[in-house]
Amino acid sequence: MYDNKLSSEQMQKLARLNASRPVKVVAVTGGKGGVGKTTVSANLAVSIAARGRDVMLVDADFGLANVDVLLGLHTRFHLGHVLNGECTLEDAIVTGPHGLQVVPSATGVKHMANLSAAEHAGIIRAFSDLYHRVEVLIIDTAAGLHDSVVTFTQTAHHVLVVVCDEPASITDAYALIKVLSREHGVQRFQILANQTRRPGAGPDLFKKIQRVCDRFLSVALEYAGAVPFDDYLRRAVQRQTAVVEAYPSSISSVALKNLALKADKWSVPQGARGHLEFFVERMVGAGMGPSAVLQ
Numbered sequence: 630m631y632d633n634k635l636s637s638e639q640m641q642k643l644a645r646l647n648a649s650r651p652v653k654v655v656a657v658t659g660g661k662g663g664v665g666k667t668t669v670s671a672n673l674a675v676s677i678a679a680r681g682r683d684v685m686l687v688d689a690d691f692g693l694a695n696v697d698v699l700l701g702l703h704t705r706f707h708l709g710h711v712l713n714g715e716c717t718l719e720d721a722i723v724t725g726p727h728g729l730q731v732v733p734s735a736t737g738v739k740h741m742a743n744l745s746a747a748e749h750a751g752i753i754r755a756f757s758d759l760y761h762r763v764e765v766l767i768i769d770t771a772a773g774l775h776d777s778v779v780t781f782t783q784t785a786h787h788v789l790v791v792v793c794d795e796p797a798s799i800t801d802a803y804a805l806i807k808v809l810s811r812e813h814g815v816q817r818f819q820i821l822a823n824q825t826r827r828p829g830a831g832p833d834l835f836k837k838i839q840r841v842c843d844r845f846l847s848v849a850l851e852y853a854g855a856v857p858f859d860d861y862l863r864r865a866v867q868r869q870t871a872v873v874e875a876y877p878s879s880i881s882s883v884a885l886k887n888l889a890l891k892a893d894k895w896s897v898p899q900g901a902r903g904h905l906e907f908f909v910e911r912m913v914g915a916g917m918g919p920s921a922v923l924q
């Protein structure tokens with residue numbers, strides 16, 4: 630089901646070019662479900678794509694409302710099908726607003742951790758054969774501290790932690806940062822306050838988290854900004870569209886577009902670690918197997 634405008638020779642050429650270009654990998658996480666990880670991932674991805682970047686959004690949230698639902702995209706395949714050989718990764722990718730490429734979550738494919746070496750290789754090949762160019766890879770991670778969350782955050786260049794001003798969200802974000810830093814060597818985190826209800830709530834929330842992290846952990850936190858609580862965002866969820874598309878001048882859209890502007894300026898890594906192919910190799914090599922891609 631390749632785009633028949635391109636010959637296979639052209640596709641191979643593009644895939645080789647793609648594999649040699651650096652990609653910026655951003656993992657969106659938060660510990661707790663319902664804080665807004667998927668909403669932020671999707672709107673961030675759409676907004677960066679609207680800025681003219683080639684963006685891929687990997688839905689690695691296994692359980693809850695998924696990126697494809699949020700963006701009203703119709704999916705036929707996911708990575709499970711790619712592994713089964715039922716389709717190529719290109720077939721599984723669906724296109725969202727501004728050419729955003731979405732890799733749908735592998736709902737229903739639960740335990741893929743015990744895949745064979747050939748299947749590992751298959752996943753790596755699937756990503757490295759992509760002829761779509763990818764400049765920014767955004768990963769919407771699952772809630773909690775699954776192995777997949779650890780793997781994705783370890784592999785990413787930037788870890789965006791979404792936090793709400795509620796005790797449970799703060800506790801979960803702290804627990805996540807603690808485990809990732811103490812046990813998995815992740816030391817840098819971008820903190821995004823979501824669903825804030827007054828001006829100044831974002832910086833206050835950031836200070837709260839920074840205070841406790843400074844006391845007990847050795848991590849570098851950066852304040853990524855705040856997304857206000859916004860009924861327009863909820864309406865957009867109902868309409869299955871990104872709020873930045875449906876209500877571009879709403880308060881949450883303005884904040885999300887500011888975040889995109891910021892994230893677009895985050896450094897693009899140079900060298901092997903930055904390439905898509907190496908990202909996938911690292912992910913698979915990190916002990917998770919391709920389930921990291923699937924969960």
Ligand SMILES: Nc1ncnc2c1ncn2[C@@H]1O[C@H](COP(=O)(O)OP(=O)(O)O)[C@@H](O)[C@H]1O
Nearest residue numbers: 662663664665666667668824857858859862866
């Ligand atoms: N800034 C916000 N303002 C209002 N509602 C929000 C905001 N962010 C998230 N929500 C609501 O929270 C729900 C859960 O968000 P979601 O992104 O699915 O969370 P997660 O992926 O962390 O589980 C969304 O469907 C939306 O209704």
Ligand SMILES: [Mg+2]
Nearest residue numbers: 666667690693
């Ligand atoms: Mg989610």
